[in-house]
Amino acid sequence: LAKTTQPISMDSYEGQEVNITCSHNNIATNDYITWYQQFPSQGPRFIIQGYKTKVTNEVASLFIPADRKSSTLSLPRVSLSDTAVYYCLVGRVGDSSYKLIFGSGTRLLVRP
Amino acid sequence: ETGVTQSPTHLIKTRGQQVTLRCSSQSGHNTVSWYQQALGQGPQFIFQYYREEENGRGNFPPRFSGLQFPNYSSELNVNALELDDSALYLCASSPRGGGENTGELFFGEGSRLTVL
Numbered sequence: 001l002a003k004t005t006q007p008i009s010m011d012s013y014e015g016q017e018v019n020i021t022c023s024h025n026n027i028a029t030n031d032y033i034t035w036y037q038q039f040p041s042q043g044p045r046f047i048i049q050g051y052k053t054k055v056t057n058e059v060a061s062l063f064i065p066a067d068r069k070s071s072t073l074s075l076p077r078v079s080l081s082d083t084a085v086y087y088c089l090v091g092r093v094g095d096s097s098y099k100l101i102f103g104s105g106t107r108l109l110v111r112p
Numbered sequence: 113e114t115g116v117t118q119s120p121t122h123l124i125k126t127r128g129q130q131v132t133l134r135c136s137s138q139s140g141h142n143t144v145s146w147y148q149q150a151l152g153q154g155p156q157f158i159f160q161y162y163r164e165e166e167n168g169r170g171n172f173p174p175r176f177s178g179l180q181f182p183n184y185s186s187e188l189n190v191n192a193l194e195l196d197d198s199a200l201y202l203c204a205s206s207p208r209g210g211g212e213n214t215g216e217l218f219f220g221e222g223s224r225l226t227v228l
Binding site: 041046049091093099103 | 157219220222224
């Protein structure tokens, strides 16, 4: 299972775009990249998933370069409610042995 | 709202006691995973059940055990509680497991266990 490395914390202000980068140098060919968000005292919530290039949904965008050794979660125009911990995970979707393994995540603080 | 409910939400036990935590997954979800989350850390994978069979286990001792029932609800049992077992225990379900898993889990809000 590929390990991931993320910044421990980030600060931002309301209305700004936030980019959180995750390194996964040992990502395997069949691994997907998945991001989760967690608020205090709640379970993590799926945000977005991708394999390569760019994926966008109503919440975020995920940028994956050609070598796939890193990925960037982009949150447009953050608000105070985006203050949370963000986790980057990699694993082989569609493989019965794939289990979500969380790291320590990135604590994002959005200030007024 | 993920449709995954856990009980109890909070409980206090003493060292050496046993605890059972329960999870009701979304209707039709055949896969349930359990995670332990200590304060300030990411969730740690305990084990997963797929169609009532254990389908993978993390680095937890045998005193952590589980069950999945025919309706796909699940229990986590912890025997001989230790102080370090104090944590938020999260249950997550998925509509697909085995070779169809998508990497998307739906988490409940957890059961906070305090061991004194």
